[in-house]
Amino acid sequence: MTQQSQGFETRCLSSLSKVFPQAELQDAPIQTGTALWNEVYSFQVAYRSDRLIKGIRVELDSELAPYATIRAVGLSPSEMPAYAETDSNYITTEPGLFPDVLYPVAESEGLRALPNSWRAVWVTVKLPAMEAGLAGKGKTASLYDIKLTLKEQSGEVLGQEEFRLDIIPAELPEQKLIHTEWFHTDCIATQYDVDIFSEDHWKLLDRYVRNAAEHGVNLLLTPLFTPPLDTAVGGERPTVQLVGVEKTGDGGYRFNFDKLDRWIGMCRSAGIRYFEMSHLFTQWGAKHAPKIMATVNGREERIFGWETDAASEEYAGFLNQFLPQLVSFIKDRGLQDAVYFHVSDEPQADHLEPYKRASELLRRHLGGFKFIDALSDYSFYEHGLVEIPVPSNDHMDAFLEGNTNPLWTYYCCGQFREVSNRFFSMPSARNRVLGLQLYKFDVQGFLHWGYNFWYSQYSTRVIDPFCVTDAVCAFPSGDAFVVYPGEEGPIDSLRWEVFREAQQDQRALELLESLAGRDKALELIEHGLAEPLHFKRYPTDMAWLLDVRGRINAAISAALTASASQ
Incomplete structure (x- = not known):
């Protein structure tokens, strides 16, 4: 059912639509959908007016209202939405305003409708666990209507849309x-102008970690030392070092793990299960040590950095003292199976030897731990230099053929043709098709470099993410971050x-798969396709993707019904 006043239009859309103003x-x-209990389901309502209207109120009427939030889809600018080379699966490659940021709707301000400009509201329903059901009283129904009404400040109804969500009797x-x-x-x-690891910083960190989880x-x-990532050669990023280091007079070192201990506790409380220890050698070749600060004769000094050769005896001596103590810390807290280590990010073929030396140095003390690194040259894995290689999704063929496990x-920015991004x-x-792939x-891990990279390329200056979305014309907008700083x-x-x-x-x-077998699940994904689903070959149609998920949910429901009747 759609209701609207003269000169005001609305349309109910899926979460996969992007509503551009002009x-x-x-x-x-799309006014129906299905979901499982314990799932987060979203849809949109687009609206357009022939006149300027301020202070529009949004009302949501549904049994699901306690689990729903409404946000305004804001427009984010992009000077560089794409590289010169693209493929056919882009909406546009022209600079402009793009629907992206999801602003909370303040009751005091409401929404705005600009003349002849489409905008949208984003409705998110966070369904509870199946056993709890609605309001903690257990599940009472499967079909739930959600009515969204947009009103002027006077109370006059501008537009109204209804959406029906069918909740399958199973839990994600x-x-x-x-x-x-x-x-x-x-x-x-x-971004917030707070001292690093001050109490204000810890409070913000907790909020962002919870959002990520x-x-x-x-x-x-986890920044044992300031991560040597996206930093100009010879430059440095602000010090975010969780491990305290003191250089003693006899050439030794003392280490303090109090901040690291607090970090672990904060993350576990937020729902983080695993810890990715920051890289112990620089990006793009493992040629240098990361920036490491220490107390020397009562003063804080940088003791390692770009000036440190990765193969130097001094840095090796530091690691030989540090890593055994780190291992003891990890084991004391029962984290052996929850920790991943890095050598260096994105090494290329000509970095094989320095990467090998760095890897061997670390494995003297970390042989029982898992190592991951983003790399797409199969030879690193073939030579046994990394236990868990993380190739880009456009370089998967060699790793699939080699039965990598x-x-x-x-x-990241380099995957701009054919594949998901x-x-x-x-x-x-x-974006969403990656889940099927x-x-x-049977991909067990996914890595991306940009949860909240709010600097220019190489971290040379701070940017305003609401105004600069491409790291100052370095990466296509959308690569460097997925959250904005409110x-x-x-x-x-x-x-x-x-x-x-x-996900x-x-x-x-x-x-x-647990109910009907893997063959059934794969059949549903590839039903009717001209060729098997691949990282580089997949239907680009939104309707196909929504239909696949609908078929999956219907098959889950049918399997449960069949099981109950036996």
Whole structure:
């Protein structure tokens, strides 16, 4: 049912639509959907007026209202939405305003309708666990109507849309995928102008960690020392070092793990299960040590950094003292199976020898731990230099053919053709399809470098993420961050919500596999396709993706019914 006043239009849309202000809506209305208990479900209501209206009130009427939030889809600018080379699966490659940031709707301000400009509200329903049901009273129904009404301040109804959500009598299972989005601790401090690891900083860190965990991040980049990532050669990022270091007079070192201990506790409380220890050698070649600060004769000094050769005896001596104590800390807290280590990020073929030396040095003390690194050259894995390689999703073939186990993947700015990604300029279906691909190929881990990178490329200066979304014309907008810095903490993007949906699709398929077998799950994914689903080959149609998820949920329901009747 749709109700609207003269000169005011509304349309109910799925979460996969992107509503641009001046473009006519091409997507058909979608007013029904299905979900599992313990799932987060989102849809949109687009609206357009022929006149300026301020202070529009939004009312939601439903039994699901206690679990629902309404946000305004804001427009984010992009000077560089894409590289010169693209493929056919982009919405646009022209600079402009893109729907992305999801602003909370303040009751005192309401929404605005600008003349002849489409805007949208984003409705999110966080369903409780199945046993609890609604209001803690157990499940009472499967079909729930959600009525959204937009009103002028006078109370006059401008528009109204109804959406029906069918909740399948099953619960979304716990996430198996190990998922990290690199968490930039320094960016939070600089953006909010707080001292690093002050109490104000810790409070903000907690809010951002919780947001990450709520969106499926369960492996968190942990800055033992300031991560040597996205830093200009010879430059440095603000010091975010959790390990205290004191240089003693006899050439030895003393270490303090109090901040690291607090970090672990904060993360565990927020739902983080795994810890990704920051890289112990520099990015792009493992040629230098990361920046490490220490107390020397009562003063804080940098004792290692770009000036330190990775193969130097001094740095090796430091690691030989530090790593055994770190291992003791990890074991004392029972974290042996929850810790991942890095050597160096994105090494290339000509870095094989320095990477090998660095890897061997670390493994003298960390031989029993898991190592991961983003790399797409199969030879590093072939030579046994990294236990868990993380190739980009456009370089998966060699790793699939080699039966790499466990299999991980990542994407970043370089994956701009054929494969899944989440740039502003790409349709949301290209973001979400990754969940089906991760399931089909039994991918156990996903890595991305940009949860909240709010600096320019190489971290040369701080940027305003609400104005600069491409790291100052370095990466296509949407690559460097998925959350924005709100006054009190993180503000989500629609890309971040859609990526959570991708992970939920993977979990729903895992549930179906447990009920009806893997063959049935794969059959549902590839039903009617001209060729098998691949990282580079997949339908780009939003309707296909929504239909796949609908078929998955219907198959789960049928399997449960069949089981109950036996």
